Amino acid sequence: MTDNKYDVIVVGGGHAGVEAALASARLGRKTIMFTMYLDTIGMMSCNPSIGGPGKSNLVAEMDVLGGEMGRHTDKYNLQLKHLNTSKGPAARITRGQADKFWYRVRMKELIENTENLETMQDTVEELIVENGTVKGVRTKLGIDYYGDAVVLCTGTFLRGRIVIGDVKYPAGRQGENSAENLTQSLIDNGVHMERYQTATPPRIDMRTVDFTQMEELYGEKHPRYFSIYTEKKENPVVPTWLTHTSSKTVEVTRDMLKYSPIVSGIIETHGPRHCPSLDRKVLNFPEKHDHQIFLEMESLESHELYINGLTTAMPPFAQDAMLRSIRGLENAKIVRYGYAVEYDYAPASQLYPSFESKKINGLFLAGQINGTSGYEEAASQGFMAGVNAARKTMGKDPVVIDRSEGYMGVLVDDIIHKKTPEPYRVLPSRSEYRLTLRFDNGFMRLLDKAEEIGIVPEEKIAYLKKCRDDVYSAIEKIKEVKVPMREANELLEKVGENQRLTKGVSAGELLKFKNVTYEDIAPMAELEEYPEFVKNQIETMIKYEVFIERERVQIERFKKLESMRIPDNIDYTEIKGISNIAKAGLEEVRPMSIGEASRISGVTGNDIALLIANIK
Numbered sequence: 001m002t003d004n005k006y007d008v009i010v011v012g013g014g015h016a017g018v019e020a021a022l023a024s025a026r027l028g029r030k031t032i033m034f035t036m037y038l039d040t041i042g043m044m045s046c047n048p049s050i051g052g053p054g055k056s057n058l059v060a061e062m063d064v065l066g067g068e069m070g071r072h073t074d075k076y077n078l079q080l081k082h083l084n085t086s087k088g089p090a091a092r093i094t095r096g097q098a099d100k101f102w103y104r105v106r107m108k109e110l111i112e113n114t115e116n117l118e119t120m121q122d123t124v125e126e127l128i129v130e131n132g133t134v135k136g137v138r139t140k141l142g143i144d145y146y147g148d149a150v151v152l153c154t155g156t157f158l159r160g161r162i163v164i165g166d167v168k169y170p171a172g173r174q175g176e177n178s179a180e181n182l183t184q185s186l187i188d189n190g191v192h193m194e195r196y197q198t199a200t201p202p203r204i205d206m207r208t209v210d211f212t213q214m215e216e217l218y219g220e221k222h223p224r225y226f227s228i229y230t231e232k233k234e235n236p237v238v239p240t241w242l243t244h245t246s247s248k249t250v251e252v253t254r255d256m257l258k259y260s261p262i263v264s265g266i267i268e269t270h271g272p273r274h275c276p277s278l279d280r281k282v283l284n285f286p287e288k289h290d291h292q293i294f295l296e297m298e299s300l301e302s303h304e305l306y307i308n309g310l311t312t313a314m315p316p317f318a319q320d321a322m323l324r325s326i327r328g329l330e331n332a333k334i335v336r337y338g339y340a341v342e343y344d345y346a347p348a349s350q351l352y353p354s355f356e357s358k359k360i361n362g363l364f365l366a367g368q369i370n371g372t373s374g375y376e377e378a379a380s381q382g383f384m385a386g387v388n389a390a391r392k393t394m395g396k397d398p399v400v401i402d403r404s405e406g407y408m409g410v411l412v413d414d415i416i417h418k419k420t421p422e423p424y425r426v427l428p429s430r431s432e433y434r435l436t437l438r439f440d441n442g443f444m445r446l447l448d449k450a451e452e453i454g455i456v457p458e459e460k461i462a463y464l465k466k467c468r469d470d471v472y473s474a475i476e477k478i479k480e481v482k483v484p485m486r487e488a489n490e491l492l493e494k495v496g497e498n499q500r501l502t503k504g505v506s507a508g509e510l511l512k513f514k515n516v517t518y519e520d521i522a523p524m525a526e527l528e529e530y531p532e533f534v535k536n537q538i539e540t541m542i543k544y545e546v547f548i549e550r551e552r553v554q555i556e557r558f559k560k561l562e563s564m565r566i567p568d569n570i571d572y573t574e575i576k577g578i579s580n581i582a583k584a585g586l587e588e589v590r591p592m593s594i595g596e597a598s599r600i601s602g603v604t605g606n607d608i609a610l611l612i613a614n615i616k
């Protein structure tokens with residue numbers, strides 16, 4: 001049937017699927033997005049929060065490249081808050097609390113109104129594969145759809161099993177079916193599958209909470225937005241509330257541990273280490289009593305409160321008891337119990353950095369199916385997979401972001417090369433170039449990639465290029481301007497610096513003083529008025545010049561190793577001296593460069609030296 005022929009088929013309407021489908025359609029490819037339930041497009045399975053350390057950087061990077069998550073969060077949020085403001089620039093980020101209802105509803109609307117994009121509510125059960133190349137998908141309703149590329153973004157739905165206490169039943173998320181048969185089709189086509197687990201806290205009715213016993217936290221009226229294009233007069237500042245667990249909570253939880261599915265063994269799979277359940281926290285840190293509990297509104301349209309910090313899949317009576325031991329929640333009523341979900345995923349060592357499968361030509365995988373956890377991780381993978389699936393159908397080479405260019409590069413590189421025993425989430429500590437990959441400078445790092453991808457309109461690219469040029473020329477000007485000693489010392493005194501100078505300095509040297517700001521220096525260098533994000537760049541790049549330069553040298557070294565290509569047909573068994581662990585890792589990943597080989601678990605410096613000698 002010609003009607004069922006598409007360029008790109010996207011399976012999944014979660015954060016990965018949405019970005020993949022939008023990217024592909026915006027690149028002019030005829031795209032169809034499958035979801036098991038149309039009303040949950042863009043659904044946040046758990047917390048309404050977007051951003052946080054590392055995750056904010058992913059959202060900002062996607063925004064510069066043409067992704068949706070950043071501007072959508074800027075539009076439909078309850079608060080945006082600056083975190084780590086007193087720390088160095090690598091740590092400063094924005095954390096958003098989305099309005100979960102409007103985020104989802106408006107995302108569906110956007111998908112429906114995007115040219116070249118169709119949606120279909122049906123469950124994909126089988127891949128149609130011929131001679132190792134994917135040709136389309138077959139659905140539960142028995143319909144075949146054909147496509148030149150397929151992107152799988154199936155989240156927690158593949159053979160999903162929900163666990164609450166000793167109750168276990170099939171579901172992808174609570175209230176939604178699981179996808180039972182697609183896993184087998186992947187296995188039949190040579191894809192290795194494993195299982196992970198994740199969990200979510202209970203939700204309560206906010207009318208049953210005593211807020212007088214809690215600290216109220218607001219966001220910023222004028223935050224640094226996720227999207228460089230967002231212009232808003234003011235952002236909402238709906239509060240969240242902070243309370244803590246007590247020794248009573250720990251006591252109750254300990255008493256109830258025998259009912260915990262992680263203790264009873266009902267849950268055998270690994271969950272996200274960086275988002276442990278309260279039962280896990282009590283097991284691992286028995287001496288700690290005052291765990292933070294943030295209460296966050298899910299939406300202005302609802303009375304549901306999310307209890308950040310109380311993730312658990314304990315039985316309902318245990319959840320009630322744990323909850324009521326927390327200050328301000330003594331009379332709180334649960335409207336949805338917390339639960340865990342176990343699901344199938346495909347370890348990402350089976351992928352190329354373009355997100356294309358090494359096992360099935362034309363098949364791309366993105367999001368939780370790659371063993372990651374988190375909306376931002378899913379969305380950024382979905383975006384790149386959608387771009388590269390579209391490019392493949394246009395006969396273009398993939399676009400790949402490397403670890404020196406973005407957290408998006410760190411993420412894909414890590415999941416392919418490093419084995420983690422739990423779902424992977426991005427963290428600042430995973431990047432060796434943290435000062436370079438800041439939340440605020442995506443437009444400095446990724447503009448050329450954005451141009452190559454071709455989603456961002458030309459006029460926006462031209463505008464950002466001018467901004468980037470302005471940053472460099474303003475830095476040069478600031479460094480050239482000489483400030484006489486007296487004037488410099490007057491400024492230092494005014495801003496509360498103790499040090500005094502014995503001769504004149506450049507304006508650039510002055511700006512390196514902690515309390516001296518861009519606004520103090522701009523008139524000296526007679527700079528024109530720039531947008532805030534440009535001013536911020538100029539200041540940060542001058543203040544932290546030494547450290548940024550140090551990273552630049554390391555990045556050059558990294559790029560050199562990345563450019564040393566390994567021949568496709570290399571036979572690792574023939575290279576003498578390489579350890580068996582290294583051989584197994586190299587054979588599994590089949591790295592494209594020496595740089596890539598050096599990051600595979602189990603490959604040592606000695607193995608790399610032998611490899612280099614062998615390919616010369």
Ligand SMILES: Cc1cc2nc3c(=O)[nH]c(=O)nc-3n(C[C@H](O)[C@H](O)[C@H](O)COP(=O)(O)OP(=O)(O)OC[C@H]3O[C@@H](n4cnc5c(N)ncnc54)[C@H](O)[C@@H]3O)c2cc1C
Nearest residue numbers: 012013014015016036046047124155179367368374375378
């Ligand atoms: C209980 C729970 C708690 C979580 N807690 C958090 C959290 O607090 N913060 C956080 O950042 N992350 C959390 N996560 C993880 C986060 O939800 C996921 O990482 C993220 O949503 C994954 O996005 P995704 O696009 O890969 O998949 P999902 O958002 O899971 O979307 C999957 C989509 O694929 C569709 N689908 C699946 N299989 C098929 C098929 N065969 N045919 C057709 N359609 C199909 C589904 O209908 C759905 O639209 C949690 C997840 C769960 C389930």
Ligand SMILES: NC(=O)c1ccc[n+]([C@@H]2O[C@H](COP(=O)([O-])OP(=O)(O)OC[C@H]3O[C@@H](n4cnc5c(N)ncnc54)[C@H](O)[C@@H]3O)[C@@H](O)[C@H]2O)c1
Nearest residue numbers: 047049052053198199200217240272275294308373374425
């Ligand atoms: N279950 C899962 O699969 C899974 C996986 C990954 C992350 N998560 C969830 O994703 C979210 C992001 O993870 P995270 O570790 O970055 O946590 P986070 O965003 O909750 O915390 C980041 C920082 O923000 C602070 N913070 C948290 N809530 C706040 C609020 N309402 N107001 C002000 N400050 C607040 C925290 O103290 C911390 O310093 C969390 O809610 C976590 O539970 C869940």
